[in-house]
Amino acid sequence: MNKRFTIGKFPRTRLRRNRQKKWTRDLVSENNLSSKDLILPLFVIEGKKKVENINSIPSIKRYSIDQILKKTEEACKHNIPAIALFPYINKKLKTTDGREALNKNNLICKTIREIKKRFPDIGLICDVALDPYTIHGHDGILKNGNVLNDETIEILSEQAIIQAEAGADIIAPSDMMDGRIGVIRDRLETEGFDKTIILSYSAKFASNFYGPFRDAIGSNQTLGKADKKTYQMDYKNSKEALREVAMDIKEGADMVMVKPALPYLDIVNKINKEFNIPVLAYQVSGEFSLLKFGEKEKIINYTECLYESLISIKRAGSSAIFCYGAIDIAKIL
Numbered sequence: 001m002n003k004r005f006t007i008g009k010f011p012r013t014r015l016r017r018n019r020q021k022k023w024t025r026d027l028v029s030e031n032n033l034s035s036k037d038l039i040l041p042l043f044v045i046e047g048k049k050k051v052e053n054i055n056s057i058p059s060i061k062r063y064s065i066d067q068i069l070k071k072t073e074e075a076c077k078h079n080i081p082a083i084a085l086f087p088y089i090n091k092k093l094k095t096t097d098g099r100e101a102l103n104k105n106n107l108i109c110k111t112i113r114e115i116k117k118r119f120p121d122i123g124l125i126c127d128v129a130l131d132p133y134t135i136h137g138h139d140g141i142l143k144n145g146n147v148l149n150d151e152t153i154e155i156l157s158e159q160a161i162i163q164a165e166a167g168a169d170i171i172a173p174s175d176m177m178d179g180r181i182g183v184i185r186d187r188l189e190t191e192g193f194d195k196t197i198i199l200s201y202s203a204k205f206a207s208n209f210y211g212p213f214r215d216a217i218g219s220n221q222t223l224g225k226a227d228k229k230t231y232q233m234d235y236k237n238s239k240e241a242l243r244e245v246a247m248d249i250k251e252g253a254d255m256v257m258v259k260p261a262l263p264y265l266d267i268v269n270k271i272n273k274e275f276n277i278p279v280l281a282y283q284v285s286g287e288f289s290l291l292k293f294g295e296k297e298k299i300i301n302y303t304e305c306l307y308e309s310l311i312s313i314k315r316a317g318s319s320a321i322f323c324y325g326a327i328d329i330a331k332i333l
């Protein structure tokens with residue numbers, strides 16, 4: 001046995017000595033959470049002065065751009081360094097190839113420009129994927145029941161350029177096509193966006209915890225009973241996650257993401273040990289909603305449980321966390 005574990009012997013060693021007061025616990029705490037570790041995801045809709053509830057995610061709403069600006073201001077006030085934008089696209093604009101994603105005046109581009117005008121100092125993260133824009137709800141182009149890889153990347157790299165042009169600081173491909181990071185990086189470099197950060201959703205699992213998100217962006221109606229298992233990772237695997245991270249780093253990712261977070265802390269930990277790249281984690285809609293519904297049913301203390309889960313994610317080795325409750329937590333930090 002490792003010597004370090006045989007040193008302390010009761011009663012000379014009493015681990016409870018360090019636990020007895022809040023101040024002793026503070027002195028020896030190994031991990032901490034600051035609002036600067038948090039990223040706030042926001043759902044945006046067309047219109048003016050609109051705030052819509054999302055039934056499956058209590059307390060989270062869809063906002064029109066003017067309201068998004070208010071939320072952004074709130075995030076700034078609480079020292080949250082970045083927000084992540086997700087659009088709810090009007091059904092009429094959805095197509096088989098998701099071409100609305102390439103419209104320079106689409107909802108997301110308009111939102112980016114408005115936010116950047118007023119809040120140039122907050123980090124702006126944009127998803128690169130087609131699911132909000134396709135009539136079938138998949139992240140790529142669907143042909144004869146297959147999600148096409150290389151054809152999808154072409155569109156995604158164009159989507160990335162358009163978002164970078166509009167002012168996005170971080171491009172976050174969440175589509176899980178093979179080779180997309182390299183193609184996007186090359187295009188960013190050659191088209192004048194050498195400062196644009198790529199946050200790759202490298203370890204994105206085909207998870208059951210995304211349900212409420214798909215409700216939020218309206219892709220559950222389009223996706224129906226289909227799943228994303230031919231491109232998102234099988235949650236039985238962890239070596240595969242390391243392999244994908246290694247590839248994404250080579251292709252030019254600046255940060256990598258693990259998603260969901262809490263059921264995948266082993267993955268966060270392994271990536272953090274294996275690679276010298278910032279690892280982020282996404283506490284996804286299903287994880288968050290369970291806490292919120294737990295609060296509604298008076299089973300748990302929402303804020304305390306949220307705080308505990310975020311600390312766990314940091315303890316596992318994550319440097320920042322996407323969290324729907326970012327402002328709730330920032331208020332108590």
Ligand code: PBG
Binds near residue numbers: 228284286
């Ligand atoms: C899709 C995307 C998803 C999420 C972020 N981007 C869902 C999916 O893959 O179907 C999930 C986020 C969440 O559940 O909170 N590109």
